[in-house]
Amino acid sequence: MIVFCTTTFFGTDDKTLDELIFKVANKDTSALEELYRLTKSGIYGFALSMLKSPSDAEDVLHDTYLSIWASAYMYASEGKSMAWLITIAKNHCFKVFRNRKWSEEELSENTADEALDFSLSADEKWVLEEYLTTLNDDERQIIMLHAVAGFKYREIADLLNMPLSTVLSKHHRGLKKLKENYKKEGTLDE
Amino acid sequence: MNNREIEAKIKNAVEKTTPDVWERVQHDISHGKGELITMSDKRKKGKALGFISSIAAALVLVSMAIFGITNYSRADLKVVGSVYLEVNPQIELSINTYDVVLEATPKNEDGKKVLGRMELKDTQLDVALNAILGSMVKNGYLTSQANSVLISVEHQSSEKAKQLNVDVLKAVKNNDFQLATVVQTVNNTEKLKAQAKNLNITSGKAEFIQLIKEKGVKASEEELSKLSVHELNVIFQSHIKNNEIIEGADYKGTATQNKYIGIQKAKEIALKDAKVNQKDVRDFDADLDLEKGKMVYEVEFEVGNTEYDYELDAVSGKILFSHKEGSKSDTEVSSKLSNSTSTSSAKADAIIAPEDALKKAVLHATGLASSKVADVDVELDEERGIYHYDVDFKHGGYEYEYEINAVSGEIIKSDKDRDD
Numbered sequence: 001m002i003v004f005c006t007t008t009f010f011g012t013d014d015k016t017l018d019e020l021i022f023k024v025a026n027k028d029t030s031a032l033e034e035l036y037r038l039t040k041s042g043i044y045g046f047a048l049s050m051l052k053s054p055s056d057a058e059d060v061l062h063d064t065y066l067s068i069w070a071s072a073y074m075y076a077s078e079g080k081s082m083a084w085l086i087t088i089a090k091n092h093c094f095k096v097f098r099n100r101k102w103s104e105e106e107l108s109e110n111t112a113d114e115a116l117d118f119s120l121s122a123d124e125k126w127v128l129e130e131y132l133t134t135l136n137d138d139e140r141q142i143i144m145l146h147a148v149a150g151f152k153y154r155e156i157a158d159l160l161n162m163p164l165s166t167v168l169s170k171h172h173r174g175l176k177k178l179k180e181n182y183k184k185e186g187t188l189d190e
Numbered sequence: 191m192n193n194r195e196i197e198a199k200i201k202n203a204v205e206k207t208t209p210d211v212w213e214r215v216q217h218d219i220s221h222g223k224g225e226l227i228t229m230s231d232k233r234k235k236g237k238a239l240g241f242i243s244s245i246a247a248a249l250v251l252v253s254m255a256i257f258g259i260t261n262y263s264r265a266d267l268k269v270v271g272s273v274y275l276e277v278n279p280q281i282e283l284s285i286n287t288y289d290v291v292l293e294a295t296p297k298n299e300d301g302k303k304v305l306g307r308m309e310l311k312d313t314q315l316d317v318a319l320n321a322i323l324g325s326m327v328k329n330g331y332l333t334s335q336a337n338s339v340l341i342s343v344e345h346q347s348s349e350k351a352k353q354l355n356v357d358v359l360k361a362v363k364n365n366d367f368q369l370a371t372v373v374q375t376v377n378n379t380e381k382l383k384a385q386a387k388n389l390n391i392t393s394g395k396a397e398f399i400q401l402i403k404e405k406g407v408k409a410s411e412e413e414l415s416k417l418s419v420h421e422l423n424v425i426f427q428s429h430i431k432n433n434e435i436i437e438g439a440d441y442k443g444t445a446t447q448n449k450y451i452g453i454q455k456a457k458e459i460a461l462k463d464a465k466v467n468q469k470d471v472r473d474f475d476a477d478l479d480l481e482k483g484k485m486v487y488e489v490e491f492e493v494g495n496t497e498y499d500y501e502l503d504a505v506s507g508k509i510l511f512s513h514k515e516g517s518k519s520d521t522e523v524s525s526k527l528s529n530s531t532s533t534s535s536a537k538a539d540a541i542i543a544p545e546d547a548l549k550k551a552v553l554h555a556t557g558l559a560s561s562k563v564a565d566v567d568v569e570l571d572e573e574r575g576i577y578h579y580d581v582d583f584k585h586g587g588y589e590y591e592y593e594i595n596a597v598s599g600e601i602i603k604s605d606k607d608r609d610d
């Protein structure tokens with residue numbers, strides 16, 4: 001089996017995304033839909049990595065595409081479209097953090113379970129749960145950006161404003177934690 | 191499981207569980223929720239409605255006169271939101287659904303002075319805003335040295351609040367000098383009120399401090415609460431990148447920093463102290479923070495294998511702290527990376543994609559495309575500060591193991607073994 005963490009975003013390059021965003025700027029709904037289909041997992045995954053709550057991540061996913069629709073005309077970072085999209089999502093996540101801080105309700109601890117879909121294999125379920133519960137914030141974000149949004153390490157370093165070597169070591173450390181725990185308790189459908 | 195398999199599983203799991211919100215998005219944009227209506231567009235609507243409602247009001251008056259009706263309600267009289275201005279003077283404007291001011295309330299002594307005998311009831315919000323700002327300039331609360339205004343917007347509907355946010359920012363006009371305006375949406379919950387009360391500041395300022403903290407400012411909420419709106423804005427602006435979209439807050443204008451030496455001067459002082467050349471400097475970053483109640487520039491940069499950290503008094507430029515770190519730090523590794531490549535440009539620490547490392551190894555081993563081999567595993571590793579990919583795969587009854595330099599792509603080691 002050859003599966004890769006692709007360097008293009010879901011098999012789409014930045015140029016395609018650039019073109020779509022320009023069309024969205026001209027209020028082309030079908031371009032927005034295509035952009036949504038191509039990037040939604042990356043955006044959702046990133047929101048999930050920050051917020052650890054599937055329902056909050058879902059709201060951010062929705063709000064992010066509304067913001068893209070409203071502000072695509074301001075888009076000027078050609079070639080860095082995914083980073084631009086992720087930055088919009090990130091700022092929505094910060095808004096959620098602010099609301100959480102002032103909100104009267106406590107965030108439920110049992111967040112990982114919500115994410116578990118019946119369509120997942122036992123291993124996928126285990127990995128996702130472990131990912132959400134044992135990794136720290138940086139490790140979660142870096143792994144998600146690399147594995148799902150398809151960012152290169154250098155791009156992650158730019159986006160998170162960290163030295164490249166820090167990104168690499170955190171990425172490495174995060175995956176190592178998952179591997180070690182897997183050896184201890186995993187082995188479900190291998 | 192290896193790294194690649196774990197990442198693939200995370201990817202699959204996320205892709206399978208990503209909810210489909212397209213219908214909601216489509217519904218919302220077709221109902222104009224993603225649109226930003228300009229103030230002038232709305233003014234036209236407001237005027238038309240205003241005209242109609244004044245006829246309605248006349249009719250009501252007539253009917254009241256005839257039938258003696260004493261209580262009535264109209265959308266025009268209902269407060270649906272508020273706009274809270276804070277410089278040092280604080281003034282709250284309550285507005286109705288047409289953005290007409292129903293009441294202007296001073297919230298402190300300075301606010302009273304600014305409002306004076308101004309009558310703002312029944313004026314359009316943008317007119318009222320600029321009248322107040324004008325009076326703040328006239329009374330010396332806003333100057334070219336301290337030109338920041340914090341405006342907090344609250345509205346019954348969160349959608350309307352977003353729109354109001356944008357409208358208010360657009361409405362603010364410059365006076366004799368440019369104003370630096372931050373407009374934020376505030377949801378004044380009990381918790382926020384408690385935090386504000388605790389710090390002895392307004393809810394708007396408490397929210398703004400929260401926003402600043404998110405941008406990576408290290409100073410505590412207590413320390414920040416003692417700063418003026420202008421000082422907070424200066425810190426805020428030193429932490430945001432150009433055109434960055436911040437959810438719930440819009441901003442424009444540059445907060446003047448005449449009091450401080452400025453980032454350029456801070457850079458000069460730090461480089462001179464480190465005895466390094468501007469052209470050798472990489473990853474330069476400088477922003478304002480608060481250290482023991484004092485404004486400081488935090489300056490960071492790298493030269494060769496060394497990472498420098500400086501802290502400068504933002505007013506005098508005096509070096510308060512300096513630190514130099516060489517070997518074994520994370521940053522040192524990345525500079526080694528760039529040194530190991532033939533080009534020594536600042537961008538040389540880019541790592542090649544795992545696919546490219548695989549392509550190289552497979553081509554070297556078999557002369558084939560990478561899709562032709564089985565049981566592929568590519569992992570990034572580091573030894574003695576040099577990053578490389580361990581590439582394993584099987585083909586034609588053999589097991590191959592390669593080590594590929596992760597920067598230059600050169601083959602460091604290759605091994606071929608019978609696959610039993």
